[in-house]
Structure formats: C-alpha cells, structure tokens
Amino acid sequence: MMKPILELRNINKSYKTHHVLKDVSFEISPGEIVGFIGSNGAGKSTTMKAICNLIQIDSGEIVVNGHAMAEDALVCLKDMSCLIEAPGLYPDLSGRQNIKFFASLRNVSKENVEEVLRHTNLGHHLDRKVRTYSTGMRQKIGLSIALLSNPKLIILDEPMSGLDVDAVMELRKTVETIRQQFGTAILLSSHQLGEVEKMADRYIFIKDGEIVPDISVAQSKKTSIFFQDTTQLPDDLKRHPFYCDGLSISWTDESVNLNDVLRTILGQGLVIETIETTQRELEDIYRDVVGNHND
Known part of the structure; x- marks a missing residue:
C-alpha cells in the first residue's frame, strides 16, 4: 500500500x-x-x-x-x-x-x-x-x-x-x-x-x-428513479438517505444498493419509468456538506 x-x-x-x-x-x-x-x-x-x-x-x-x-x-x-x-x-x-x-x-x-x-x-x-x-x-x-x-x-x-x-x-x-x-x-x-x-x-x-x-469524484453521483406515481412507495424510501419529490426518488449515499431498492419497488407493484445516474455539481455538494455557513 x-x-x-x-x-x-x-x-x-x-x-x-x-x-x-x-x-x-x-x-x-x-x-x-x-x-x-x-x-x-x-x-x-x-x-x-x-x-x-x-x-x-x-x-x-x-x-x-x-x-x-x-x-x-x-x-x-x-x-x-x-x-x-x-x-x-x-x-x-x-x-x-x-x-x-x-x-x-x-x-x-x-x-x-x-x-x-x-x-x-x-x-x-x-x-x-x-x-x-x-x-x-x-x-x-x-x-x-x-x-x-x-x-x-x-x-x-x-x-x-x-x-x-x-x-x-x-x-x-x-x-x-x-x-x-x-x-x-x-x-x-x-x-x-x-x-x-x-x-x-x-x-x-x-x-x-x-x-x-x-x-x-466517484462518490458525487446522484441516482434517480422516476415513476408515474409515488403514493404507494414504502415509507422507508421516502426518508433519509432518499429524497422523494412525488414523481421520483433519488439518493447520493454510495452505500445504498440499487438492486435492493429495485426489489422493494417492484415488490410493491410500482411501475418504473426511467432510472438515471448523474454527476452532482460540486456547488450542490458544497451546499449539502457545508451549508450556507458564512463567517
């Protein structure tokens, strides 16, 4: 090493x-x-x-x-x-x-x-x-x-x-x-x-x-799953580390396993429209990590 x-x-x-x-x-x-x-x-x-x-x-x-x-x-x-x-x-x-x-x-x-x-x-x-x-x-x-x-x-x-x-x-x-x-x-x-x-x-x-x-840089990715409706989504997928906006859920936590999430979603009979992974901008990460702190 x-x-x-x-x-x-x-x-x-x-x-x-x-x-x-x-x-x-x-x-x-x-x-x-x-x-x-x-x-x-x-x-x-x-x-x-x-x-x-x-x-x-x-x-x-x-x-x-x-x-x-x-x-x-x-x-x-x-x-x-x-x-x-x-x-x-x-x-x-x-x-x-x-x-x-x-x-x-x-x-x-x-x-x-x-x-x-x-x-x-x-x-x-x-x-x-x-x-x-x-x-x-x-x-x-x-x-x-x-x-x-x-x-x-x-x-x-x-x-x-x-x-x-x-x-x-x-x-x-x-x-x-x-x-x-x-x-x-x-x-x-x-x-x-x-x-x-x-x-x-x-x-x-x-x-x-x-x-x-x-x-x-690899950890700064955001994964999102889009649906027609998230009302039947389990509560576990509506709270931290997930973000739910009504039509999608997303997360940035690298420890979350996509396959586990998909099994949970499909087990509820929900229809997935799209799945996408995007690179988060450093400015967004900065806001999440450091916040709007000013000295």
Whole structure:
C-alpha cells in the first residue's frame, strides 16, 4: 500500500480564545489532486499555512513523506512547495531572472532550471520585467518556482484569485501537466468551485475548523428513479438517505444498493419509468456538506 505524501493528525490551532482548527485530520496520496473547500474563515488558509510551516500549531502532527514537521521541518519542506495566493516575485527582474534567483537559493541544478523554464510556456515574455506581467503570468512564474526542487507535494491557496478566464484555463492545464509529468500531489484551495471540480480527484471540506467527511469524484453521483406515481412507495424510501419529490426518488449515499431498492419497488407493484445516474455539481455538494455557513 502506497504511503501518504501528507498526513495531518488531530491538528489544533487557536488565536487567543478563537479555536480556529479543531482536530483536523486528513491524508493525501502521491499524485492526487485534492480540492480543499470551505467558506471564508472556515480554516482553509490556516491549515495550509500550518502545512507550509508558516505558523505553529498548538497540538497534533503534520507528516510529509514520512517525516514529522515538528522534528524534521527542513526535510519536510524539501519535499514540498507552497504558493499562497500571489507569488512573491521581484518586479524589476525578468521572469527568467526570478526563476534563476530562487533556483540559486535552493542549489537547483542547471538542468532542472532549464527544464522548468521550458515548462513555463511564456516564450519571449520570460525576459520581460515581472512588473509588466499579468496576474496569470505571475502565477505561471510562481508555479515554475514551486517546481524547481521537484517537490512531491504542492500547496496552492487561491491560485486562481484575480485570473481571467483564459488564465484560469491555462492554470488548470498546468496543474494537470505537473501531476502527469512529475507525479506531484497537489492540495488546492479555491472559491471557484467549478474549476476545482474540473481538476480535483477528491474533495476535503472544512467547516468551523472541523473536517467534514471527504468525497471522491466517484462518490458525487446522484441516482434517480422516476415513476408515474409515488403514493404507494414504502415509507422507508421516502426518508433519509432518499429524497422523494412525488414523481421520483433519488439518493447520493454510495452505500445504498440499487438492486435492493429495485426489489422493494417492484415488490410493491410500482411501475418504473426511467432510472438515471448523474454527476452532482460540486456547488450542490458544497451546499449539502457545508451549508450556507458564512463567517
């Protein structure tokens, strides 16, 4: 069994009397793209900053590639890169100069630098000053710098903030390329749920500093059975985890066995019109899991 690249074990963090993170625990496997989702103030950024060792946790354990952050922070940080919102670049240096400067700080080989430069897809723009760059171009440079040390894990906190449609599409392509070519795991936080839905293999939800059971893309399916009339439907199929609207029943709970449901329905002599399985949109899952919570 493949060991997780990232493990959070009962993380707690408070600011004075405000308990921001409450026993936060989850794992990420190598090569996974995981969407980290929650409302403003839910604890997303605090969690990501803790993973990147930018803040100290009160209790719990963060483990990166088998190494505990509290004991081997430098070893952990060598296996990961973090891009928290806008990358910190030197505006009067070119994109190429920024990449080479950060590479020199990390003792990255010339071969690795050249490979990363090829992956930027910025062409002649690489030699322009960063102050002339669009937000999307800056993000590309930030991601390129994140790749310099061949990290096994990349943390992206709101990487799509301020990007136009074309830049978001380009970022999505870049993230998938990173995963495919380097096998890098990515923890991605964004309020743009539609984009997270297109990129992530799995979703982790956080609400009021607590992790809600995570959902894979496969688990986000909805099954519906349509009838001419549901008045004869057994009561067991009219309550949780089923939803009945008068002409159909539907459910999203993966533990429900379709064959068992069909036997119950047909045993009542009901006539089924159609059965369909659809992919639920992440926005709908968000409403169900997190609700309309606002901080």
